[in-house]
Structure formats: structure tokens, C-alpha cells
Amino acid sequence: MNGRRPLLLLIFVGGLLLLWAASRYARQSPGPAAETGAAVSSDVKPTLRFFRNPAPVAAFTARDLDGRDISPAALRGKVIIINFWATWCPPCRAEIPDLIALQEKYRDQLQIIGISEDEEPAGTVKRFAAENKMNYPIVMTSPELEKRFPGVSALPTSFIVDRESRVVQKHVGMLTAETTEQETRALAGLPVNAAIEEVDQTQGLKLGADAQVMTIPGVDLAKFPPAKRVEALQKLNAQSCTCGCDLTVAKCRVDDPTCGVSLPLAREIVARIAASDSGPSAKPGRQ
Numbered sequence: 001m002n003g004r005r006p007l008l009l010l011i012f013v014g015g016l017l018l019l020w021a022a023s024r025y026a027r028q029s030p031g032p033a034a035e036t037g038a039a040v041s042s043d044v045k046p047t048l049r050f051f052r053n054p055a056p057v058a059a060f061t062a063r064d065l066d067g068r069d070i071s072p073a074a075l076r077g078k079v080i081i082i083n084f085w086a087t088w089c090p091p092c093r094a095e096i097p098d099l100i101a102l103q104e105k106y107r108d109q110l111q112i113i114g115i116s117e118d119e120e121p122a123g124t125v126k127r128f129a130a131e132n133k134m135n136y137p138i139v140m141t142s143p144e145l146e147k148r149f150p151g152v153s154a155l156p157t158s159f160i161v162d163r164e165s166r167v168v169q170k171h172v173g174m175l176t177a178e179t180t181e182q183e184t185r186a187l188a189g190l191p192v193n194a195a196i197e198e199v200d201q202t203q204g205l206k207l208g209a210d211a212q213v214m215t216i217p218g219v220d221l222a223k224f225p226p227a228k229r230v231e232a233l234q235k236l237n238a239q240s241c242t243c244g245c246d247l248t249v250a251k252c253r254v255d256d257p258t259c260g261v262s263l264p265l266a267r268e269i270v271a272r273i274a275a276s277d278s279g280p281s282a283k284p285g286r287q
Contacts, residue, residue, distance in 0.1 A: 045195050046179065048186055052198040054166035058148050064137035065126040070113060072165045079110045079187045080161035081180070082149060084141070086117040087128045088230050089155045091174035091210040096132055098177040102184065103136045109188035112136035115145055117155060117214070119226035153254075154211040162187045170201075173208015212237045213250035217257040219266045224274070232273045236266055 061071040072080065083099065085092035103112045114136060116125045122140050129138050139145070146152065149159055151170075160169035160183055169183065186192045207213070216236060221229045233250075241252040243261035249269065252262035 045193055046182065047195045047197050048179070048183055048192070049197050049199045050160075050162075050168040050183075050187075051201045054162065054168045057161055057165050057167060060144055060148050062139040062142070062145060064113075064139050065122055065129065066137070068137065070137055070139060072161065075111050076165055077163050079106075079163060079184050080165075081110070081112045081184075082115060082159040082161065083112060083175075084115045084117055084149070084152045084155060084157045086155055086212075087120065087125060088118070088234065089212045091208075091212065092156045093132075094210075095156060095174050095177075096134060098175065098180070100133065100135050102177070102181060105181075106184055106188065109190070110184050114138040115141050115149075117141050117152075119229070153215040154207055154213045156211070160187070163189075171208070172206065173211035207251065207254060211251075213248075213254055216250050216253045216266060218253060218263045219270055221270070228273055228276075232270055235269050235273070239265070239269065241265060 057072045059071070059073060061069055064070055081099070081102075087093070099112055099114075103110060114129075114134065116138055118125050118140070125138060125140065151157075154172050156172075156174060158171045158175055158180075159167050160171070162168045168187065182192050182194050186194065186196060212233065213236070214233060219232075219236070221232055224232060236250040236253075237248050239249050241247055241249045241259070241262045242265070243252060243259055245252050245255065245259070245262075247255060249262050249265050252259055253266055256262070
């Protein structure tokens with residue numbers, strides 16, 4: 001009996017060593033589930049959504065800030081991004097570097113056209129474009145352009161036009177650089193690592209989190225001078241609503257026009273700006 005004890009002890013210790021080694025191997029080696037998960041994630045592709053039965057852009061001609069005529073007909077065969085923006089709009093300014101880079105990279109396949117919604121003189125907008133090295137034409141908005149591209153109630157708003165001059169997508173809010181590049185490549189006939197889905201035009205037209213609302217239910221800014229109108233829009237788009245919606249006053253008015261909190265807040269902001277000094281010393285809207 002005594003002779004077996006060392007043997008049993010040796011077997012016991014050996015078993016412990018085997019268990020320890022097995023546990024270390026299990027911790028260091030990913031199991032089949034982990035490997036499968038990694039493979040699946042690497043195969044996931046973004047989805048590009050384009051309108052089903054896209055409508056053609058109505059013919060128009062506009063003159064840019066350098067005096068050149070711009071028309072979709074002359075750009076047929078290229079992808080076009082019609083970008084409605086303003087110098088006072090923070091997300092508009094934030095996306096300009098991405099648009100500059102996109103225009104430079106795909107200059108043979110793409111033409112970006114900026115439509116300025118500024119009420120400032122064209123010379124002011126031209127200086128802004130030069131200072132920011134904007135490498136695509138800028139056109140001041142007009143009733144004709146608003147008719148050709150309806151529904152611009154927030155900035156920035158971008159219409160994506162295919163090579164056959166049809167509006168295939170509309171983005172409200174700041175563009176995502178990666179998505180915009182993939183859309184450009186897909187419409188230009190270049191390879192993309194993305195799935196393509198056709199959607200109705202009413203699908204996906206959501207107000208981006210950073211969009212600057214210009215048409216606010218229950219608020220009339222038509223009689224304001226340009227500088228005060230810009231100031232009012234900036235404050236309405238910056239001040240948080242206190243109804244618990246986690247939105248700005250402007251977005252709450254759009255999201256829920258019946259809200260009994262955002263409307264008094266909006267009118268209070270507008271009244272305060274209307275009552276402020278409008279003489280020569282008044283400060284214009286921020287640029």
C-alpha cells in the first residue's frame with residue numbers, strides 16, 4: 001500500500017499540470033465562435049441608398065461668383081453634388097474640407113456646386129470661399145434654384161445627381177465623408193465596397209442631428225433684416241428645448257409642432273432679438 005502512494009501522488013500532480021496547460025491554451029487561442037465573428041464583421045459592407053425611379057434635374061443656368069455659367073446639361077456624364085450651405089452655418093463650414101478633398105480626388109468624375117443661402121453680398125461669400133480655398137464653383141441662391149431643388153428647409157442640404165442628371169439622393173445635415181465618397185464612386189462606375197439599395201424618395205430623408213433648421217413652425221422671421229434673421233436662426237438652432245426631447249428649440253418645433261414648451265421658447269428668443277438694438281452699432285449675425 002505504501003509503495004503505491006508515490007505513484008498516486010505522481011499521477012495526481014501530472015493531472016494538475018495537464019489541466020493547467022489546457023486552461024492556458026484555451027485562454028490564448030480564440031475559439032471557433034470568435035473566429036467566425038471576426039470573419040462576419042470583416043464581411044459587413046455599408047449600404048448606399050439611391051432613389052428608385054429618380055427624377056431628372058430641370059434645366060437651369062446659373063452664374064457662379066467668378067462669372068462663369070453653370071448648368072447640369074454641360075456637366076452631363078459627371079456625378080454632381082448640389083450643396084446648399086451658408087457661411088454662418090457651423091456644419092456647412094465643417095464639411096467644406098471634405099468637399100474640397102473629394103473634388104480634388106475625383107475632379108474627372110465629379111463636380112460639386114455650392115449654392116449659398118447667405119443674405120450677405122456676393123463679395124462677402126466670395127472672400128469666404130477664397131479664404132477657405134474652396135475649389136468648386138459657388139452660386140448665390142435664387143428663386144429659380146429653389147424651384148429646381150425644393151424642400152431646402154435646413155442647412156446643409158445636398159442633392160446627389162447621377163451622370164444622367166437625375167437626383168438619386170438627398171442628404172439633410174452634414175455629409176459623412178466616407179459615405180459621400182462611396183456614393184461618388186458608385187455613381188461614377190468605380191469599384192465600391194458597399195451594397196446598393198433602391199429606396200422610395202420619402203425614405204431616409206431625416207433631419208441630420210447637426211442640420212441648421214431655417215423654416216421653423218410657428219416662427220415668422222420674414223420681416224427681420226438679414227443680420228437679425230441669421231442671429232435668430234443661430235440661437236434657435238443652438239438653444240436646447242426644456243421639454244425633455246434632448247433637441248434644440250428649432251428641431252423640437254420641426255419634430256413636434258404641437259409642443260407647448262418649444263413654441264414659447266422660440267417666440268421668446270425671436271422677441272428678444274427683435275427688441276435688441278438695430279442701429280449702426282448693432283452686431284450682425286456671426287460669420
